[in-house]
Amino acid sequence: MGRIALTLAMILMPVLSWAINPEPTQPLAPVSKELKKQLIGTPVFIQIFKEERTLELYGKIGNEYRLLDSYRICNFSGGLGPKRRQGDFKSPEGFYNVKLNQLKPDSRFYRAINTGFPNQYDRAKGYDGNYLMIHGDCVSIGCYAMTNASMDEIFTYTNAALRNGQQEIQVNIYPFRMTDSNMQRHKYSTYINFWRELQPGYAYFAKYRVPPTVNVTATGQYAVNSTPVISTPDAASKSFLALTQAK
Secondary structure (H helix, E strand, C coil), X not given: CHHXXXXXXXXXXXXXXXXXXXXXXXXXXXXXXXXXXXXXXXXXXXXXXXXXXXXXXXXXXXXXXXXXXXXXXXXXXXXXXXXXXXXXXXXCCEEEEECHHHEECCCCCCCEEECCCCCHHHHHHCCCCCCCEEECCCCCCCCEECCHHHHHHHHHHHHHHHHCCCCCEEEEEECCCCCHHHHHHCCCCCCHHHHHHHHHHHHHHHXXXXXXXXXXXXXXXXXXXXXXXXXXXXXXXXXXXXXXXXC
16 A cells, blocks of 8 residues: 555656646737737837747736737847857847837847846856847847847837836846746756746746846846736826726
């Protein structure tokens, strides 16, 4: 009897473990095209996944962010891992913020959004580099290059959000979707300790549908908040929430 019980426990343990600590779910389907058009001007949030070659654009409805659309990344360079120095051809990974003055409507690569690399974390590590962008023209040397059609949409929503009162847009850049299984798959990577600092940010948004609050500690590490900060929706978000409820 004891041997049977042990066998059952071994079978059920992975199932129970997954039920208690499920992996973050995949993004929901995008909002309808009709609603998407009406959300120009709402606060937005961006996630980038290198391995999946995907940029996700989210818009705020009420107190959560909904997927507006996913875009194929035409090109990025340097493979997985953070950018560390000028000339390494790496595209950055980490938590970045974009303000209005970082938008470049007349970039030589069509339109561009400066990611803000190096951020406080990068500078603490001694990393350097300039003009790491999300831009059009599908050509990359350290940037995230999109098709011009995709860049048109991404730029339109980010520009409208910032001009409509959003102070800065969070751009979270990951090497891949940071599920436990993917982390396990990359556990022998040189960058695994750095990626463990990024994973809580991915998991937080997957759970709460709100961008995480990220700080850099005195020792130069990323620190992500563990509980949601719920703010009162602003007037624009209230109107969008009312619209979706009416539908």
